[in-house]
Amino acid sequence: MNPILAGYLRRIVRRGALEVVDPAGKVAVFGDGSGQKVRVRIKDAATERALTANPEMKLGEAFMDGGFVVEEGTIYTFLETVLQNTGGANRSWWMGAILAYRNLTRVFRQWNNRAAARRNVAHHYDLDGRLYSLFLDNDRQYSCAFYESSESTLDDAQLAKKRHLAAKLALSPGQKLLDIGSGWGGLGLYLASQADVDVTGVTLSEEQHKVSNARAAEMEMAARARFLLTDYRALTQRFDRIVSVGMFEHVGRFHYAEFFNKVRNLLTDSGVMVLHSIGRFDGPSETNSWVQKYIFPGGYIPALSEVLPEIEKAGLLVTDIEILRLHYAETLRAWRDRFMARRAEAAALYDERFCRMWEFYLAASETAFRYQGMMNFQIQITRNQHALPMTRDYMFRAEEALRARDSRAGQRPPLKIAGE
Structure with a gap:
């Protein structure tokens, strides 16, 4: 050897x-x-x-x-x-040298102007939609779930994640809400139906845009939830609430000021945002080179020390931070188990090399969250400190009320979208 x-x-x-x-x-x-x-x-x-x-x-x-x-x-x-x-x-000295070089040159890989952002999103999210149906939950949530107990199923935990975010948003009927990076529409549709808010979602994925609007029509909610194929930077309307889940990792370190300045312009004076993102415990670093090439081009996982200063510079206030440590490891384990159980179907959609790539992606991601200092954070942000109650009790009350409502409603069956 x-x-x-x-x-x-x-x-x-x-x-x-x-x-x-x-x-x-x-x-x-x-x-x-x-x-x-x-x-x-x-x-x-x-x-x-x-x-x-x-x-x-x-x-x-x-x-x-x-x-x-x-x-x-x-x-x-x-x-x-x-x-x-x-x-x-x-790391060996030569691996350290490679990392140092990548740190010096990362601006070229993370320069996510509008054209690059759309191209990078298409690389991952415009794959055959049937692939994601193989391993995601019924609502097709493709971000960290919230495991309220060790007995929670993936569907339980993804529903709990939506409740958790809704509670932090302090929603009231009739508010206008923006979902930046709205995915397949599940979170926006949940908030529109459970909190009676008016939802606008934006995505750069043509596949997600098509599916999310089809779901809104199927649920007869198109009047209250619409999803746009556009860059968040193109928006001009102001919103009472903004939520962004699993999108910030695609912004790129050199666009943080642009992101938070735009958020400030989009929020009303009493507005509230909740930002949910993957983060790293061990300070600024560089994206894994294999992940960047094959899975998420242009992506970067931030440290809080990189995010918080940019929020402050934009004139925004951080009103709450929560760290979710092992929740994504459990989410990824569930995804990996489901993917492997239906691996033959993935191979029929693509090929064996693609399946090995995704098996490696899911396995490497899970071990990163278990052993390599990765986590998720949720940051609540406002424009002024009078926008929310003084204590966090309102979050607990709202979450409990949603939990009771979800329990009465039961789990919805998976939606059948044309072409899948």
Whole structure:
């Protein structure tokens, strides 16, 4: 086995049981033998050299292309065995040099003007809609769920997430609400139906735009919830409430000032926003190179130390912050289980390489939230400090009322959209 790669694995894999078969058929053993054994094979010398030089990029590519094969266990258990030992630390000097270079050049990858933003969104969200139906909940929520208990199902937790956000928005009937990055419409439709607010959603995905408006029509809610295929930066109307879930990760570090200045202009004087985003505990860094190339081009996961100053500079007030630590890990586990259970259907839509890419994406994302300092944050933002009650009790009361209403209504069956 390549001595540099072997030395790196020996240094970081202290716990667990990892066997690596090199291109010559020799087996190297790492860890203390505890836990589930994982056995992987590097099939050729070129793959071994690539993994040694740049594992962050090349591991995912090698798994997709078949040069890195998991013979015992899964790609998730391999990543877990390695990453539970490191917490993302213990990079080699050359990996540190690669990261430093990427930090210096990240402006070119995160320059998300309107044309680039639309192109980047299409890369991921305009895939065949049937793919997302394979693993998302009935309401097709594609963001971190809120697990109120260990017994919660994915559908329970996604419904709880919508309640949680609604409670923080302090909604009143008749208010005008903007959903920035409205997805397939589930959150906007929930808020329109449960809180009697007028919803405008914006998305850059043609697929999401089509589905969300079809859902609004199917629910006979088109008069109260409409979804626009437009960039939030093009809006001029003012709103009483703004919510944004899972979109801020696509803004790009160099557009934060633009984002929050626009939010300030769109909010009424007594308006309230809730921003829900993936974040990182360990300070500013750079997007994983494999994820940026294959999954979310232009994406960046922020640290709070990058976000809060931009909110302040825009003249906005932070009135509440909540950190959701392991909720996304549980969400991703549910997605991964569902995807793997219906993997053959995904292969029929695309191919085996695509399925390996998505298996790696879901596994790597879950381990990032369990072992590499990723989390979610929800920030409540206003233009003035008189917009909300003095204590948080109103959130708890609103959430409990919505929970009772949701319990009486029961779960809606999955909606059938034309073409799916």
